[in-house]
Amino acid sequence: MSSGRKKMKILNALLGAVAAVSLFAASASAQTYPERTITMVVPFSAGGPTDTVARLVAESMSKDLGQQIIVENVGGAGGTLGAGRVAQADPDGYTVLLHHIGMATSATLYRKLAYDTLNAFEYVGLVTEVPMTIVARKDFEPTDLKGLIEYAKANKDTVTVANAGIGAASHLCGMMFMSAIETPLTTVPYKGTGPAMTDLLGGQVDIMCDQTTNTTKQIQGGTIKAYAVTSPKRLKIFPDLPTAEEAGLAGFQVGIWHGIYAPKGTPAEVTDRLSKSLQKALKDENVAARFGELGTEPSSEADATPAALKAKLESEIARWKPVIEAAGQYAD
Numbered sequence: 001m002s003s004g005r006k007k008m009k010i011l012n013a014l015l016g017a018v019a020a021v022s023l024f025a026a027s028a029s030a031q032t033y034p035e036r037t038i039t040m041v042v043p044f045s046a047g048g049p050t051d052t053v054a055r056l057v058a059e060s061m062s063k064d065l066g067q068q069i070i071v072e073n074v075g076g077a078g079g080t081l082g083a084g085r086v087a088q089a090d091p092d093g094y095t096v097l098l099h100h101i102g103m104a105t106s107a108t109l110y111r112k113l114a115y116d117t118l119n120a121f122e123y124v125g126l127v128t129e130v131p132m133t134i135v136a137r138k139d140f141e142p143t144d145l146k147g148l149i150e151y152a153k154a155n156k157d158t159v160t161v162a163n164a165g166i167g168a169a170s171h172l173c174g175m176m177f178m179s180a181i182e183t184p185l186t187t188v189p190y191k192g193t194g195p196a197m198t199d200l201l202g203g204q205v206d207i208m209c210d211q212t213t214n215t216t217k218q219i220q221g222g223t224i225k226a227y228a229v230t231s232p233k234r235l236k237i238f239p240d241l242p243t244a245e246e247a248g249l250a251g252f253q254v255g256i257w258h259g260i261y262a263p264k265g266t267p268a269e270v271t272d273r274l275s276k277s278l279q280k281a282l283k284d285e286n287v288a289a290r291f292g293e294l295g296t297e298p299s300s301e302a303d304a305t306p307a308a309l310k311a312k313l314e315s316e317i318a319r320w321k322p323v324i325e326a327a328g329q330y331a332d
């Protein structure tokens with residue numbers, strides 16, 4: 001054998017050994033995961049609906065995993081800044097993303113994303129699907145949803161619809177509402193749910209469509225007027241509040257689902273461990289009770305899986321794409 005061939009053989013052997021050691025190390029690391037603190041990125045401001053969901057789940061998962069999960073708020077650009085950060089993170093399971101339906105709609109809302117929505121992440125599982133409420137300032141003239149629709153159509157140039165910013169759940173629901181009643185209204189975007197709700201309470205804007213996790217206390221306190229929920233059936237927390245369909249808006253159902261993701265390339269053993277921990281957290285009596293107070297409930301064990309979340313994301317991208325394109329409202 002020539003000297004050159006011998007060197008090549010030795011080099012190939014060394015490369016194979018290095019690959020084997022790396023594979024073994026990765027496998028061993030996955031088996032002992034987690035060994036340190038995990039960061040859960042929420043791509044919206046602290047105190048908002050998605051942040052509330054994340055902190056409840058993170059606290060319960062931390063107990064099961066034996067390591068703390070800290071929630072880090074990385075807001076901006078309709079949730080795409082936080083998602084982009086996780087897409088670029090090391091795929092070791094120590095940085096994860098909890099995002100809502102905006103994960104699906106951003107694929108169309110943003111024509112130039114820094115990541116491929118479907119292929120830049122591994123999937124952990126669905127967390128919950130939060131119903132929306134159609135609400136207004138407490139002194140707004142219409143008394144029911146039918147009256148609201150008639151009023152909006154007759155005063156489309158003056159009625160204002162608040163939202164927490166492009167890509168936020170309230171923006172998406174408001175856009176769907178205007179599409180359903182076939183009437184464009186003046187939208188007023190804010191930098192977060194808090195400022196939008198503050199101005200609704202103060203009477204600076206007329207209506208908003210937002211998650212029960214943000215509107216429940218205000219509805220119960222009578223500081224805003226509620227017209228309907230967007231769920232298929234009435235909520236236990238609001239038994240007297242009709243569904244949008246019952247109130248005359250046929251087929252109007254909007255749920256803001258939340259899921260957990262990890263960077264592409266995260267070992268399957270790690271995402272499976274996270275998924276099992278999520279499933280356990282969603283069975284936590286405290287989590288279920290707190291979700292109930294917010295007008296929602298935990299996802300089932302079958303939905304808190306990688307396969308279910310991936311299927312949900314794919315179907316929701318397909319569902320929202322024509323709605324966004326018809327509205328012609330893009331974020332870039």
